[in-house]
Amino acid sequence: MRNRIIWHFEHGLHCTKRFSGRYETIVWFTKSDDYIFNLDPVRVPQKYPNKKYFKGPRVGQYSCNPLGKNPGDLWIFPNVKNNHVEKTEHLYQFPVELVDRLVLSMTNKKDWVLDPFLGSGTSVISALRHGRKGIGAETNKKYVKITHDRIKQFEKGSLTRPMNTPIHDPKKPAKSIQYKSDKQLDQINLFNDSRLDIYQG
Numbered sequence: 001m002r003n004r005i006i007w008h009f010e011h012g013l014h015c016t017k018r019f020s021g022r023y024e025t026i027v028w029f030t031k032s033d034d035y036i037f038n039l040d041p042v043r044v045p046q047k048y049p050n051k052k053y054f055k056g057p058r059v060g061q062y063s064c065n066p067l068g069k070n071p072g073d074l075w076i077f078p079n080v081k082n083n084h085v086e087k088t089e090h091l092y093q094f095p096v097e098l099v100d101r102l103v104l105s106m107t108n109k110k111d112w113v114l115d116p117f118l119g120s121g122t123s124v125i126s127a128l129r130h131g132r133k134g135i136g137a138e139t140n141k142k143y144v145k146i147t148h149d150r151i152k153q154f155e156k157g158s159l160t161r162p163m164n165t166p167i168h169d170p171k172k173p174a175k176s177i178q179y180k181s182d183k184q185l186d187q188i189n190l191f192n193d194s195r196l197d198i199y200q201g
């Protein structure tokens with residue numbers, strides 16, 4: 001096992017007899033020590049990106065990687081609830097940006113991404129967005145159709161459903177947060193933080 005990753009999100013059922021669940025666990029296994037891990041495409045901004053050594057042989061040089069830091073094993077992305085721009089009829093849909101981090105770090109271009117529990121096809125969409133190939137299995141025909149529809153949307157250059165309801169953003173409560181067109185996303189640049197590169201406020 002390489003990592004146990006916690007995906008934390010803010011919204012969900014409000015339990016009355018226990019604490020409300022606000023995370024999912026992603027467990028990453030590899031078959032051998034020969035495996036893919038691309039850190040650079042998924043780096044996130046450093047807390048102090050311009051910090052430099054002030055003494056010693058490396059004085060004046062950056063003391064942290066200017067490309068950004070390793071995102072760690074606690075990932076915070078909004079989950080797909082009713083007013084999320086990616087929302088489909090599927091009840092347990094993952095956000096594309098969550099799968100993007102897995103696809104970009106654990107596969108190379110032209111690789112296959114297999115999802116045996118495809119749901120609304122988020123993993124295939126993420127694979128296609130980043131020049132990979134996607135394959136999956138799903139027992140519910142309605143969800144298979146949703147996946148096909150999302151692939152068509154991707155091919156048209158946008159995954160955004162026409163929605164007027166913004167995702168709640170406490171800093172800009174009156175503004176809608178929209179997904180950028182996929183044509184604008186040659187590769188998701190997670191380094192320029194944040195969701196602000198993916199969502200436009």
Ligand SMILES: C[S@@+](CC[C@H](N)C(=O)[O-])C[C@H]1O[C@@H](n2cnc3c(N)ncnc32)[C@H](O)[C@@H]1O
Pocket residue numbers: 090092093094095116117118119120121122123137138139140143
């Ligand atoms: C948690 S959902 C996956 C959601 C997906 N990650 C997404 O973003 O849409 C699990 C899916 O697995 C499907 N499923 C359950 N048992 C299955 C099986 N034996 N073979 C294939 N799919 C199955 C369910 O219908 C459901 O859509």
